[in-house]
Amino acid sequence: MNQNNEVKLLHEHYLKELKREKRLVRFSQLLIFILFFACWETASKNQWIDPLLFSSPSSIWNLFISKSLDGSLAANLSITLSETVLGFIIGTLLGTCLAALLWWSPILSKVLDPYLVILNAMPKVALGPILIVALGPNMASIVAMGTLVSVIITTIVVYTSFKEVDPNFIKVLQTFGATRRQCFKEAILPASFPTIISTLKVNVGLSWVGVIVGEFLVSAKGLGYMIIYGFQVFDFTLVLLSLLVIAVFATLMYQLVELLEKKLVKNGSR
Amino acid sequence: MDFLTLKGIQHTYFTVSSATTALKDISLEVKEGEFVSFLGPSGCGKTTLLSIIAGLIQPTNGKVLLENKPVNRAENDIGYMLQQDYLFPWKTIEENILLGLKINRSLDDHKREQTLSLLRQMGLQNVEADYPKQLSGGMRQRVALVRTLATEPKLLMLDEPFSALDFQTKLKLEDLVSNTLKRFNKTAILVTHDIGEAIAMSDRIILFSASPGTIHKSFPVPSELKKRPPFAARNHPLFNDLFNLIWKELESLEPE
Ligand SMILES: Nc1ncnc2c1ncn2[C@@H]1O[C@H](COP(=O)(O)OP(=O)(O)OP(=O)(O)O)[C@@H](O)[C@H]1O
Ligand SMILES: [Mg+2]
Numbered sequence: 001m002n003q004n005n006e007v008k009l010l011h012e013h014y015l016k017e018l019k020r021e022k023r024l025v026r027f028s029q030l031l032i033f034i035l036f037f038a039c040w041e042t043a044s045k046n047q048w049i050d051p052l053l054f055s056s057p058s059s060i061w062n063l064f065i066s067k068s069l070d071g072s073l074a075a076n077l078s079i080t081l082s083e084t085v086l087g088f089i090i091g092t093l094l095g096t097c098l099a100a101l102l103w104w105s106p107i108l109s110k111v112l113d114p115y116l117v118i119l120n121a122m123p124k125v126a127l128g129p130i131l132i133v134a135l136g137p138n139m140a141s142i143v144a145m146g147t148l149v150s151v152i153i154t155t156i157v158v159y160t161s162f163k164e165v166d167p168n169f170i171k172v173l174q175t176f177g178a179t180r181r182q183c184f185k186e187a188i189l190p191a192s193f194p195t196i197i198s199t200l201k202v203n204v205g206l207s208w209v210g211v212i213v214g215e216f217l218v219s220a221k222g223l224g225y226m227i228i229y230g231f232q233v234f235d236f237t238l239v240l241l242s243l244l245v246i247a248v249f250a251t252l253m254y255q256l257v258e259l260l261e262k263k264l265v266k267n268g269s270r
Numbered sequence: 271m272d273f274l275t276l277k278g279i280q281h282t283y284f285t286v287s288s289a290t291t292a293l294k295d296i297s298l299e300v301k302e303g304e305f306v307s308f309l310g311p312s313g314c315g316k317t318t319l320l321s322i323i324a325g326l327i328q329p330t331n332g333k334v335l336l337e338n339k340p341v342n343r344a345e346n347d348i349g350y351m352l353q354q355d356y357l358f359p360w361k362t363i364e365e366n367i368l369l370g371l372k373i374n375r376s377l378d379d380h381k382r383e384q385t386l387s388l389l390r391q392m393g394l395q396n397v398e399a400d401y402p403k404q405l406s407g408g409m410r411q412r413v414a415l416v417r418t419l420a421t422e423p424k425l426l427m428l429d430e431p432f433s434a435l436d437f438q439t440k441l442k443l444e445d446l447v448s449n450t451l452k453r454f455n456k457t458a459i460l461v462t463h464d465i466g467e468a469i470a471m472s473d474r475i476i477l478f479s480a481s482p483g484t485i486h487k488s489f490p491v492p493s494e495l496k497k498r499p500p501f502a503a504r505n506h507p508l509f510n511d512l513f514n515l516i517w518k519e520l521e522s523l524e525p526e
Binding site for chain 1 (some may be wrong): 321324326345346348349350352354356358360361369370373374421
């Protein structure tokens with residue numbers, strides 16, 4: 001009885017320590033955040049940095065309010081966000097499907113191998129002008145950019161992980177008479193979920209790059225357009241506002257992927 | 271009539287740099303309900319032979335007949351438990367043991383109940399919802415055995431099922447497996463490095479010699495040992511005699 005109590009006390013102590021540490025981390029994070037913006041504001045107000053170039057949190061905030069009220073921020077944001085999400089989803093799905101195709105046909109994968117390497121090494125955004133001429137200066141070509149930057153690397157990484165699945169899992173399935181299709185569904189795909197999720201995380205960043213560059217080029221709508229416009233009229237408050245909005249939403253997307261990870265990757269390790 | 275017949279099996283592995291003959295002139299008959307052990311030095315082709323019997327690899331030469339027919343994988347006549355348990359880590363224990371039934375689309379409520387009850391008979395209560403990594407090595411082996419038995423194969427092949435276990439767990443599992451197989455009157459082939467295990471569990475022991483793998487000798491196990499469960503058989507005086515006999519034979523196979 002006595003010993004039980006002692007263990008209980010120790011456990012409580014352990015939990016308390018854990019909580020204390022968590023509070024400390026959160027507090028420090030908040031402190032850095034506040035300090036950063038406070039320094040920025042003060043430096044800008046006192047002209048230590050050029051306010052024309054670096055703007056200041058307060059003027060960004062004011063611009064944010066006015067852009068929110070006239071609805072232009074929401075309009076541009078929704079365009080960019082839908083392009084990015086589309087590019088991200090299409091890139092990942094297409095890449096995974098291509099990887100499945102390569103796994104299905106070993107000959108095809110051997111034939112295509114050098115081409116994949118070349119395509120991967122090439123800077124995809126350099127294809128932007130061609131895409132815009134081919135698909136027109138509209139949403140389609142921007143989504144295509146968002147897709148293009150992620151699809152090849154997804155194909156390569158996912159295909160590699162398909163190949164690295166322990167062949168003995170396939171052997172187990174084959175002793176039960178499984179078809180190739182069943183092997184893919186029961187072993188190859190689920191074994192690769194962790195890899196697919198981590199490419200998803202990379203793809204979040206890549207799709208934003210593709211879409212923003214696409215919007216630079218098309219220069220009609222979206223957050224990328226706001227940046228390039230602000231740059232042209234030398235309104236760096238606008239540029240910084242767009243950047244901050246992008247940072248917030250890219251982070252949100254990342255968090256969503258992590259949520260998905262918790263759902264998909266289950267092996268009792270929680 | 272023989273249940274399983276191997277006729278002149280030969281197998282060569284080809285790689286870019288070499289051609290390894292793993293098996294040569296393997297001919298063998300196994301009767302229905304018989305328990306046969308394969309014993310032999312590492313690399314003598316035991317796993318290869320099991321893969322050939324299971325139809326996973328095509329032998330370079332020779333034939334495998336099960337009840338006078340070539341083996342058809344889709345019919346699930348053969349259950350093969352690999353050298354390690356290979357439970358799918360992303361599936362729960364229940365999903366793992368029902369895998370074979372799911373693959374050949376014969377999963378129904380009755381079969382599910384039957385398989386889950388087999389799991390309980392193996393002494394595994396309340397683990398259905400767990401994942402493999404939450405179980406110990408011995409528990410995982412038992413789950414793998416249930417998975418293999420679930421499709422009710424006519425022939426069961428076990429590749430060193432107990433080699434990764436501690437001695438005590440191993441002795442307990444030997445009894446459990448032996449009982450289970452006797453109860454279902456299954457024909458079985460066991461691969462092992464352990465002479466004692468081969469004697470305790472089987473009706474006949476086949477000794478392989480290496481490079482290339484051939485059948486060196488075959489030892490029938492005396493009926494006094496056969497009718498006892500493995501643990502009791504280990505304590506019988508005849509056990510030691512046979513052990514020494516096989517030990518000497520194995521020694522003579524060792525290259526100097
Ligand atoms: N996929 C393969 N490609 C080439 N050679 C192979 C392959 N698999 C096995 N071998 C060779 O065939 C021989 C027999 O291998 P096998 O795995 O059947 O032996 P084993 O008797 O099961 O050994 P162990 O007792 O260590 O499990 C070995 O010499 C091995 O090197
Ligand atoms: Mg082996």
